[in-house]
Amino acid sequence: MAATTHLTPLVHPERDEMTVEAVLRALADPVRLAIVRQLARSEAEVSCGGLEVPVTKSTLTHHLGILRAAGVIAGRQDGTTRFNSLRRNDLDELFPGLLDGVLAARR
Amino acid sequence: MAATTHLTPLVHPERDEMTVEAVLRALADPVRLAIVRQLARSEAEVSCGGLEVPVTKSTLTHHLGILRAAGVIAGRQDGTTRFNSLRRNDLDELFPGLLDGVLAARR
DNA sequence: GTCGTAGTTCGATGGCGACCGTACACGGCG
DNA sequence: CGCCGTGTACGGTCGCCATCGAACTACGAC
Numbered sequence: 001m002a003a004t005t006h007l008t009p010l011v012h013p014e015r016d017e018m019t020v021e022a023v024l025r026a027l028a029d030p031v032r033l034a035i036v037r038q039l040a041r042s043e044a045e046v047s048c049g050g051l052e053v054p055v056t057k058s059t060l061t062h063h064l065g066i067l068r069a070a071g072v073i074a075g076r077q078d079g080t081t082r083f084n085s086l087r088r089n090d091l092d093e094l095f096p097g098l099l100d101g102v103l104a105a106r107r
Numbered sequence: 108m109a110a111t112t113h114l115t116p117l118v119h120p121e122r123d124e125m126t127v128e129a130v131l132r133a134l135a136d137p138v139r140l141a142i143v144r145q146l147a148r149s150e151a152e153v154s155c156g157g158l159e160v161p162v163t164k165s166t167l168t169h170h171l172g173i174l175r176a177a178g179v180i181a182g183r184q185d186g187t188t189r190f191n192s193l194r195r196n197d198l199d200e201l202f203p204g205l206l207d208g209v210l211a212a213r214r
Numbered sequence: 215g216t217c218g219t220a221g222t223t224c225g226a227t228g229g230c231g232a233c234c235g236t237a238c239a240c241g242g243c244g
Numbered sequence: 245c246g247c248c249g250t251g252t253a254c255g256g257t258c259g260c261c262a263t264c265g266a267a268c269t270a271c272g273a274c
Contacts, residue, residue: 059232061251
């Protein structure tokens with residue numbers, strides 16, 4: 001009983017639960033910004049291992065959690081791999097131009 | 108000689124010295140976000156004392172310094188009062204849509 | 215000159231968050 | 245079954261930053 005899978009149920013905020021503050025705080029870190037840029041570049045989903053970041057796996061998990069909690073990315077579980085994607089639609093709806101402005105920045 | 112005025116010469120970054128990271132970090136604080144919103148609302152310049160923020164003067168100085176160093180605001184000295192304004196043009200040029208997206212957020 | 219007002223600078227403190235290593239839970243494959 | 249490979253959870257450390265109070269400078273008015 002209780003299907004012992006205590007893998008976090010992977011909860012994401014609804015649109016109206018997202019705040020610009022949380023999004024800005026999520027984007028205001030070089031590692032997380034790199035993650036967002038990679039997700040934006042490759043239009044498809046990217047597994048955690050497919051992300052190139054200069055931190056260990058546990059730290060990566062930490063960053064992905066923050067991005068997910070802010071509503072910046074969505075995660076989908078498939079077997080043992082977790083696929084991540086940008087929540088472009090929701091971000092553009094709530095904060096039109098914000099994501100594009102960030103991505104437009106020269107590296 | 109040396110015109111003893113050691114009031115900080117109020118240096119601002121040029122456009123090509125501004126980074127999206129610094130801007131995001133500057134915006135990712137509730138107090139600073141409130142400052143930016145107030146500057147955006149009142150199209151004119153606002154003195155430090157005219158800003159409504161829930162912190163002491165010294166902390167306000169600290170926040171204005173960060174916003175200025177990131178290139179988000181400009182400061183102009185006039186007597187003992189310091190007038191602040193949003194660098195809309197520069198921000199829109201470098202990160203088109205970013206500022207508008209932030210300001211579009213529901214409070 | 216003497217206030218009062220506007221804002222900065224300095225030093226100290228407290229809390230949050232980025233980071234790591236280790237241990238653990240799953241799922242797939244032999 | 246045992247073993248990898250993927251990723252999470254936990255505990256701990258360390259550094260940065262938001263915050264404050266107090267002392268200070270600068271300007272204007274009286």
